[in-house]
Amino acid sequence: MEPTAGEYPSGTGVPSVPALRSPQGRTEVRIGVVGCGYWGSKHVRVLHGIQDVERVVAIDASEERLLELKRSFPNMIVHRSLEAALPDVDAVIVATPPRSHVALAMTAMSAGKGVLVEKPLATSSVDAQLLLDESKRLGVTLMVGHTFEHNSAVWKLRDLVQSGEIGDIHYLDSARLNLGLYQSDVNVVWDLAPHDVSIFNFILGSTPSSVQAWGSRHAHQTLEDVAYLRLTYAELNVTANIHVSWLDPCKVRRVTAVGSRRMVVYNDLSSDEPIRIFDKGVTLADGNGAAGTIPLSYRYGDISSPYLVSQEPLDVQDRHLIDCVRTGAVPLTDGANGAAVVRVLEAAQVSLAEDRPVVLAGASMNGHAHRLASAF
Numbered sequence: 001m002e003p004t005a006g007e008y009p010s011g012t013g014v015p016s017v018p019a020l021r022s023p024q025g026r027t028e029v030r031i032g033v034v035g036c037g038y039w040g041s042k043h044v045r046v047l048h049g050i051q052d053v054e055r056v057v058a059i060d061a062s063e064e065r066l067l068e069l070k071r072s073f074p075n076m077i078v079h080r081s082l083e084a085a086l087p088d089v090d091a092v093i094v095a096t097p098p099r100s101h102v103a104l105a106m107t108a109m110s111a112g113k114g115v116l117v118e119k120p121l122a123t124s125s126v127d128a129q130l131l132l133d134e135s136k137r138l139g140v141t142l143m144v145g146h147t148f149e150h151n152s153a154v155w156k157l158r159d160l161v162q163s164g165e166i167g168d169i170h171y172l173d174s175a176r177l178n179l180g181l182y183q184s185d186v187n188v189v190w191d192l193a194p195h196d197v198s199i200f201n202f203i204l205g206s207t208p209s210s211v212q213a214w215g216s217r218h219a220h221q222t223l224e225d226v227a228y229l230r231l232t233y234a235e236l237n238v239t240a241n242i243h244v245s246w247l248d249p250c251k252v253r254r255v256t257a258v259g260s261r262r263m264v265v266y267n268d269l270s271s272d273e274p275i276r277i278f279d280k281g282v283t284l285a286d287g288n289g290a291a292g293t294i295p296l297s298y299r300y301g302d303i304s305s306p307y308l309v310s311q312e313p314l315d316v317q318d319r320h321l322i323d324c325v326r327t328g329a330v331p332l333t334d335g336a337n338g339a340a341v342v343r344v345l346e347a348a349q350v351s352l353a354e355d356r357p358v359v360l361a362g363a364s365m366n367g368h369a370h371r372l373a374s375a376f
């Protein structure tokens, strides 16, 4: 089924935490964005367009950032620290550099606020689990900013993979390359690969059973700026390759799914045709090839591009956050989803440092993935 604007594929809508009930009987959400830099300022912009948001509060340690934002939103309440803002908000988006995510999210949750934490949820699996446990104990919403899981192109890719339309999956591949932006507290794996791991887990409905990673440092002395990851989804017999780089002359944002019947390319930089389906393939041909060769038959067919609902994924994601905070529903990208991606990134980090594959315990499959596995 084609998802429509703001409509999620499956698995959402089950109340998990109490719905928002303020003493004044409000159902609109007052939301704080802590960290209003490159990405946090985009949250501030989209939140201003959401009807069920009563108030947006900007929180940043930098006075300069706050003054800049005030130019666009003169009436917005601003604070220099999360603690000072807590009385003014019902929920918080944490969009600071990754190493500060856990402390800020814990502060907000301890005050009873629902939280969306930007990717990566945390910088260790222990910390990710801590957030997950605390959100359950305190009965507050915990969501992770895996924005691509709120993207209609990724929903389409998932449909094509899950429905068997592209046949058996030979392999998945992604490239997320550009010149910069170098981050100061995590390497390129923790900065860019969360997107690809979350996309692959989402479209396969599973988590990898092992990870191998290779990385190198070039322009930066301590942080890897180029890395390759190979995720193995053993139960599905699928491998997914990820190339991430801060040191590439070309901007590339591409995910490829190669199946036995079709190949699909999702190009996030294409606004008019983000998904292209290629009726192309290679099969073993009947008969014998020339001496010493394997006979292969190549198929070159049509290329098609499906219609997709055009809606900014960050807007879809933040509307979903507001709905979850208001109703107590489980977010599509909940804390468990965020923790699963962190486990993969952590395994990749170990693999990179020790030059060996790392096996992950407890790879999980949901109902969709069981259907996918049985189709293989």
Ligand SMILES: NC(=O)c1ccc[n+]([C@@H]2O[C@H](COP(=O)([O-])OP(=O)(O)OC[C@H]3O[C@@H](n4cnc5c(N)ncnc54)[C@H](O)[C@@H]3O)[C@@H](O)[C@H]2O)c1
Residues within 6 Å of the ligand: 034, 035, 036, 037, 038, 039, 040, 059, 060, 061, 062, 065, 080, 081, 082, 094, 095, 096, 097, 098, 100, 118, 119, 120, 145, 146, 147, 191
């Ligand atoms: N979902 C996505 O597609 C996406 C895209 C880009 C970045 N991100 C994530 O967003 C987060 C922020 O990245 P960025 O590129 O915007 O970083 P940035 O450096 O541009 O902005 C970070 C801001 O946080 C502020 N800050 C830092 N610590 C603070 C604290 N304790 N209290 C208040 N303010 C504090 C800084 O002053 C700065 O303005 C990261 O986790 C990153 O991974 C997500």
